Amino acid sequence: MRTLITEPQLADGVSRLAGEIDRHYQGRPITVVAVLTGSVVLFADLIRRLSMPQRVGVVQASSYRGGTRPGELVIDAKMLIDVKNRDVLLVDDIFDTGATIAKLRDELLAFGAASVATAVLLRKVRENQHTVRPNFVAFEIPDEFVVGYGLDFHDMYRNLPFIAVLEPDEIAATAAEFG
Ligand SMILES: O=P(O)(O)OC[C@H]1O[C@H](OP(=O)(O)OP(=O)(O)O)[C@H](O)[C@@H]1O
Ligand SMILES: Nc1nc2[nH]cnc2c(=O)[nH]1
Numbered sequence: 413m414r415t416l417i418t419e420p421q422l423a424d425g426v427s428r429l430a431g432e433i434d435r436h437y438q439g440r441p442i443t444v445v446a447v448l449t450g451s452v453v454l455f456a457d458l459i460r461r462l463s464m465p466q467r468v469g470v471v472q473a474s475s476y477r478g479g480t481r482p483g484e485l486v487i488d489a490k491m492l493i494d495v496k497n498r499d500v501l502l503v504d505d506i507f508d509t510g511a512t513i514a515k516l517r518d519e520l521l522a523f524g525a526a527s528v529a530t531a532v533l534l535r536k537v538r539e540n541q542h543t544v545r546p547n548f549v550a551f552e553i554p555d556e557f558v559v560g561y562g563l564d565f566h567d568m569y570r571n572l573p574f575i576a577v578l579e580p581d582e583i584a585a586t587a588a589e590f591g
Contacts, residue, residue, distance in 0.1 A: 414579070416577055454503060471519075472488040487516065500528045507534070
């Protein structure tokens with residue numbers, strides 16, 4: 413695999429992201445919502461760097477089940493805490509097509525959120541992206557399938573402390589063993 417973003421670079425990026433979010437909210441309380449599963453590593457690091465009072469919740473969204481291309485987007489909001497009249501910060505690991513963020517944003521507004529802002533670690537620079545853009549982005553990356561720091565392939569690699577691009581032979585071997 414080829415490292416794209418190292419562990420120290422990730423730490424700097426998350427601190428930068430937290431600084432931007434802090435400056436935006438100016439100490440106002442927020443409800444931070446993690447998009448499971450990919451955002452768990454970013455989420456744990458980010459919320460500890462934010463300085464405003466926070467309510468913390470989760471929602472699940474999944475569309476890349478076992479592949480490098482999106483399939484049907486399934487959202488499970490059973491574990492979501494009440495967001496009515498709250499300023500919500502939705503946190504995800506990556507904005508690729510943007511379908512996940514766009515749909516979740518609409519759902520949170522439909523649940524009565526007062527506002528919804530979105531923060532992502534990575535935004536892919538690619539064509540055919542949703543026009544709804546994330547408000548806070550730590551890194552822009554090229555259009556390649558990445559893993560690590562929460563991002564998976566067949567639920568593997570989420571534990572890597574860096575972001576890497578998988579080589580074609582690793583994609584084939586991982587699919588053969590864990591697919
Ligand atoms: O911008 P998009 O094209 O919608 O892609 C981004 C989404 O894809 C990944 O989730 P995935 O469906 O792989 O589920 P996971 O979080 O459980 O890995 C990632 O965590 C984002 O939520
Ligand atoms: N692991 C992983 N999941 C994604 N979901 C959308 N894009 C990506 C990606 O590049 N890597």
